[in-house]
Structures are given as C-alpha cells and as structure tokens.
Amino acid sequence: MKISNIRTSTLKAPLKNPFITSLRRVDALEDLVVIIECDDGSIGYGEGAPTPVITGETMGSMIAAIEYIKPHIIGLEIEDLDTILDLVHNLILKNTTAKSALEIAFYDLKAKASKQPLYQMLGGTQTHFKTDITISMGEIDKMIEDSLDAVNLGYDTLKIKIGDNPQKDIERVKAIHSALDKNIKLRLDANQGWTAKESVSLLHAIEKENIIAEFIEQPVRADDIEGLHYIKERVQTPLLADESIFSVKDAKKLLEMQAIDYVNIKLAKTAGISQALELADLSKAFGVKCMIGCMLEGPISVAAGVHVASAKADVITMLDLDAVSLLASHPVETSIVFNESEIILSDRVGLGVSLVTSF
Structure with a gap:
C-alpha cells in the first residue's frame, strides 16, 4: 500500500446548543478532514478541530502544515509507519x-492493511464505554436545565464548565449539585479561568458544602505548573491537567513533581495516536490514571480516541468523548456506535469510516 495522494476537506455540522467555556464560544462544528489515498485504492481518514485558543492552530495553518509535510510522504509504503x-x-x-x-x-490505513479494527491492531479488547457530557457555561437556571436533561438521557457523569466568575462558579456548582440525585458525578472544568489562590479558595468553599467533584480540570493557566502543585497540596478535590500537557515531556515534569492526580489525553494535543499511547504508558508507570478527551471534534477523531481508550483501558479509565453527542446531525459514520452516554466499538476494519457526506 503505497501512498499516492494526501488531500483535505472540511467537515461542517450544526451543534444542538452553543458550546461555551471560559475560553470560547462555538456555534457550529467546522473541522479539517485528511484523506490519504493509496495505490491499491485504500483510503484512510483523519480529522482535527482548529482550536486557536488552545493549540494555536487555525484551519488555514493546519492545511498549510499538511501541504508542507505532504511531498515528503507521497510514495512511502504504509507498512513503514514508523518512518512516516x-x-x-x-x-x-x-x-x-x-x-x-x-x-x-x-493508523486507519495501517489497520485496514492488517484487516483489523484499529483497537485490535493496538492490542485492545474493550468494546463498551461510558462518557460524560459537557454542560456549557451560562446562567445557573440554564445550566441546571441542561444538567437535568442530560441525566434524563442516561448520563450519570456531567462535566460542568466554569471559570469566568469565581463567586458565580461556586453558586453554579452548588445549585447543580442540589438539583441532581447524589449518584450523579460532577467533573469541574475551569479552562484556565482561575489563579492558584482563587482555585484553593473556591474549591474549599465547594468542599465545605460536602461537594467533592470527581476532579477539577485545569483551573490555572497552562504554563502555571507551580500553581497546579500549590493547589494539589491544599484541596481534597483531585486535580486533572489538560492544557498543561501536550507532550510526554510535559506530563513527566508534572508527574515527577507530584503536581496532579490525573492526566487528560487529547489527540489534538499529543499530535496523534502514537504519543497518546506513550503518554498513557508513562502515566501507568507513575500509577496515575488518565482521561481521554477531545476538542469540539467530529466522528472520525472521536472514534480514534475511543480506539486508543480500548488499547490502554487499564490506565484510561475516564472518557470525555461527548463531542459527537453535541452535534445536531451526524455527517459521518464510523466504527463507533454512540448511544448517548454509551459508546460501543464495532468490528469494522480500521476506523470503519462510512461517508454520509462527500469529501
């Protein structure tokens, strides 16, 4: 299977509701799709979401990077994946x-060449998962309404977006917690919205209400490594690093400092599957569990995340792969069956991409 062409297209889909965090507001999905064609007719599909406020990439910069890499890859055999x-x-x-x-x-092409689903090629066996769902930041009544709607759909874990107003954040968490059954787990995500001292003060206020979230995700700026360590030493709520970890090197520094409790793996940050697998292995070596998350991505890249979760199911114990559930329509089918909070891997070869829309 020799690579004969690499091209790109755009995947667009409306959202059910605006996606709002302390960093941004998104009203519709617009992702880049990569299509790699081989001389035997095989096609591999990839996807990425431009997220300038996190990765620094725009649609234009992503296309330019791929065009820069493209001539060095054309003509290579997919069997020589390491070289590629x-x-x-x-x-x-x-x-x-x-x-x-x-x-x-x-990886989609490599798995197709081996005639296996990607997760099996990577050594995975788990096929059933549960994900949380994101509750966008907004007015308290709206967030409560969205939380109750999610629970009625079968979700038992909600990720609550906060981080724009410290006092309001406390009220949001208290109100949502009070409105829900106590068996519903809350994950809090401040998206770098607080300082380290604010984080400790706010979490203490929440903990005094007997609310211990499953974790607080990235409360401080991505580069505030000492801030993460400061928080971890002073609160009961477990601390998960997201934007602070792009690479294995980033994670190693935080893990050696004992500055975090959990690692959030996102393919868009690790530059793909290969380093995501390495990051999971590193976390396991430190005895730290991982969550696998996503940007606001479509079915192809979310499917890749689920396959990675299967491959490293012993260390990736939490899923935040709800992006497809936030879409008002599903323009692409893959090997993943999304049934609200339940995600099921089928036995389709590779990523099992079946185009509903045309690329």
Whole structure:
C-alpha cells in the first residue's frame, strides 16, 4: 500500500446548543478532514478541530502544515509507519492538531492493511464505554436545565464548565449539585479561568458544602505548573491537567513533581495516536490514571480516541468523548456506535469510516 495522494476537506455540522467555556464560544462544528489515498485504492481518514485558543492552530495553518509535510510522504509504503510518523513529527514543530489528523489517517490505513479494527491492531479488547457530557457555561437556571436533561438521557457523569466568575462558579456548582440525585458525578472544568489562590479558595468553599467533584480540570493557566502543585497540596478535590500537557515531556515534569492526580489525553494535543499511547504508558508507570478527551471534534477523531481508550483501558479509565453527542446531525459514520452516554466499538476494519457526506 503505497501512498499516492494526501488531500483535505472540511467537515461542517450544526451543534444542538452553543458550546461555551471560559475560553470560547462555538456555534457550529467546522473541522479539517485528511484523506490519504493509496495505490491499491485504500483510503484512510483523519480529522482535527482548529482550536486557536488552545493549540494555536487555525484551519488555514493546519492545511498549510499538511501541504508542507505532504511531498515528503507521497510514495512511502504504509507498512513503514514508523518512518512516516518520524517524518510527520520532525519536519515541522508544533502543529499538533494537523499532525494528529495525519496520524489518525495513517493508523486507519495501517489497520485496514492488517484487516483489523484499529483497537485490535493496538492490542485492545474493550468494546463498551461510558462518557460524560459537557454542560456549557451560562446562567445557573440554564445550566441546571441542561444538567437535568442530560441525566434524563442516561448520563450519570456531567462535566460542568466554569471559570469566568469565581463567586458565580461556586453558586453554579452548588445549585447543580442540589438539583441532581447524589449518584450523579460532577467533573469541574475551569479552562484556565482561575489563579492558584482563587482555585484553593473556591474549591474549599465547594468542599465545605460536602461537594467533592470527581476532579477539577485545569483551573490555572497552562504554563502555571507551580500553581497546579500549590493547589494539589491544599484541596481534597483531585486535580486533572489538560492544557498543561501536550507532550510526554510535559506530563513527566508534572508527574515527577507530584503536581496532579490525573492526566487528560487529547489527540489534538499529543499530535496523534502514537504519543497518546506513550503518554498513557508513562502515566501507568507513575500509577496515575488518565482521561481521554477531545476538542469540539467530529466522528472520525472521536472514534480514534475511543480506539486508543480500548488499547490502554487499564490506565484510561475516564472518557470525555461527548463531542459527537453535541452535534445536531451526524455527517459521518464510523466504527463507533454512540448511544448517548454509551459508546460501543464495532468490528469494522480500521476506523470503519462510512461517508454520509462527500469529501
């Protein structure tokens, strides 16, 4: 299977509701799709979401990065995946989402060549998972309404977006917690919205109400490593690092400092599947569990995340792969069956992409 062409397209889909965090508001999905064609007619699909406020990438920069890498890859055999991945990661720095979209497509092709679902090629066996669902930041009444709607759909874990107003954040969490049955788990995500001292004060206020969230995700700026350590030493609520971890090197520093409780793996940050697998292995070596998350992504990249979760199910124990559930329509089918909070892997070869829309 020799690579004969690499091209890109755009995947667009409306959201059921605006996606609102302390960093951004998104009203519709617009992702980049990578299509890699081989001389035997095989096609691999990858996907990435431009997220300028997190990865620094736009749709234009992602396309430019892929076009830069493309001539070095054309003509190579997909069986020599290690060489291909070395080129992708060494020809250009950063551009993690563009690299991830390429990697997903390469792994899709490699699994197709082996006539296996990707998760099986990666050594995974688990096929059933549960994900949380994101409750966008907003007025308290709206957040309560959205939380109750999610529970009625079968979700038992909600990720609550906060971080724009410290006092209001406390009231949001208290109100949502009071409105729900006590068996509903809350995950809090401040998206870098607080300082370290604010984080400790706010979490103490929440904990005094006997509310211990499953974790607080990235309360401080991505580069505030000491802030994460400061928080962890002073609160009961477990601390999960997201934007502070793009690479295995980033994670190793935090884990050696004992500055966090959990690691959030996102393919768009790790530059794809290969380093996501390494990050999971590193976390396991430190005895730290992982969550696998996503940006506001479509079915192809979310499917890749589920396959990685299966491959590393012993350490990736939490899923935040709800992006497809936030879409008002599903323009692409994959090997993943989404039944609200339940995610099921089928036995389709590769990522099992079946186009509903045309690329």
